[in-house]
Amino acid sequence: MDKLNLRLKLTRQRAAIPEQKRRENARRIRETLLDQPWVQMAGLVACYWSIGDEPETHGLVFALWKHGATVMLPVLRDDDDLDWAVYDGPDTLAPGRFGIMEPVDTRRGVETIRTAALVIVPALAVDRTSGVRLGRGGGSYDRALARVGPNVPTVALLHDDELIDGVPSEPHDQPVRWAVHPGGLVNLSTATPYR
Numbered sequence: 002m003d004k005l006n007l008r009l010k011l012t013r014q015r016a017a018i019p020e021q022k023r024r025e026n027a028r029r030i031r032e033t034l035l036d037q038p039w040v041q042m043a044g045l046v047a048c049y050w051s052i053g054d055e056p057e058t059h060g061l062v063f064a065l066w067k068h069g070a071t072v073m074l075p076v077l078r079d080d081d082d083l084d085w086a087v088y089d090g091p092d093t094l095a096p097g098r099f100g101i102m103e104p105v106d107t108r109r110g111v112e113t114i115r116t117a118a119l120v121i122v123p124a125l126a127v128d129r130t131s132g133v134r135l136g137r138g139g140g141s142y143d144r145a146l147a148r149v150g151p152n153v154p155t156v157a158l159l160h161d162d163e164l165i166d167g168v169p170s171e172p173h174d175q176p177v178r179w180a181v182h183p184g185g186l187v188n189l190s191t192a193t194p195y196r
């Protein structure tokens with residue numbers, strides 16, 4: 002299936018998830034991540050502020066911040082590249098492009114993602130073998146992830162049935178090293194199959 006049709010299918014699948022299941026998914030994903038020593042030890046975390054049907058990250062961002070991590074969130078630039086600004090509590094966000102909440106803090110520049118110890122990204126789906134992720138199609142995260150060093154964990158958050166086979170891959174696609182779904186954490190750099 003091509004990227005466009007796959008996006009359509011996954012978007013519909015997401016829209017059908019009942020509210021209670023969404024809340025449960027967010028809780029499981031948050032707890033799975035917060036249980037990992039490499040998450041607990043990350044001083045600077047790049048995350049995202051979820052919108053719509055995405056796995057919800059508001060509780061995760063708040064928990065990371067409460068535990069003392071510095072959490073950066075993306076600020077979408079006019080050229081669709083991602084700038085970064087620091088989250089400093091629920092009252093420090095304001096709507097940006099597409100109405101996504103962004104920190105009102107100073108923009109730190111597109112290169113700031115290089116300094117993150119942990120990078121958490123949105124995805125519609127991830128290929129269970131290659132780690133290739135399907136995004137919204139703006140190429141924003143392809144650009145951002147290309148700046149992340151080889152030893153930094155990059156993690157995509159997914160609902161059930163979004164770790165799939167056959168995500169179409171193009172040369173610019175940046176694979177992620179981990180996926181977290183309601184069933185747990187999957188290491189994609191060792192290509193451990195999830196069952």
Ligand SMILES: Nc1nc2c(c(=O)[nH]1)N(C=O)[C@@H](CNc1ccc(C(=O)N[C@@H](CCC(=O)O)C(=O)O)cc1)CN2
Nearest residue numbers: 049050051052053055075077099101123137139141142
């Ligand atoms: N939560 C979140 N933040 C993110 C992203 C994301 O995918 N999710 N991005 C990932 O790159 C960047 C923003 N890029 C985006 C590009 C398009 C749309 C989008 O859905 N546009 C719809 C209208 C919005 C809606 O769903 O209501 C549209 O164009 O029709 C959203 C974000 C940075 N921040």
Ligand SMILES: Nc1ncnc2c1ncn2[C@@H]1O[C@H](COP(=O)(O)OP(=O)(O)OP(=O)(O)O)[C@@H](O)[C@H]1O
Nearest residue numbers: 004134135136137138139140141142143144173174
């Ligand atoms: N490094 C880059 N610089 C400029 N444009 C890029 C870069 N990488 C990818 N793009 C462009 O972004 C567009 C979208 O790519 P693609 O469909 O793979 O998005 P995606 O990975 O699903 O989305 P996203 O990265 O925003 O989550 C493509 O047209 C591609 O040419």
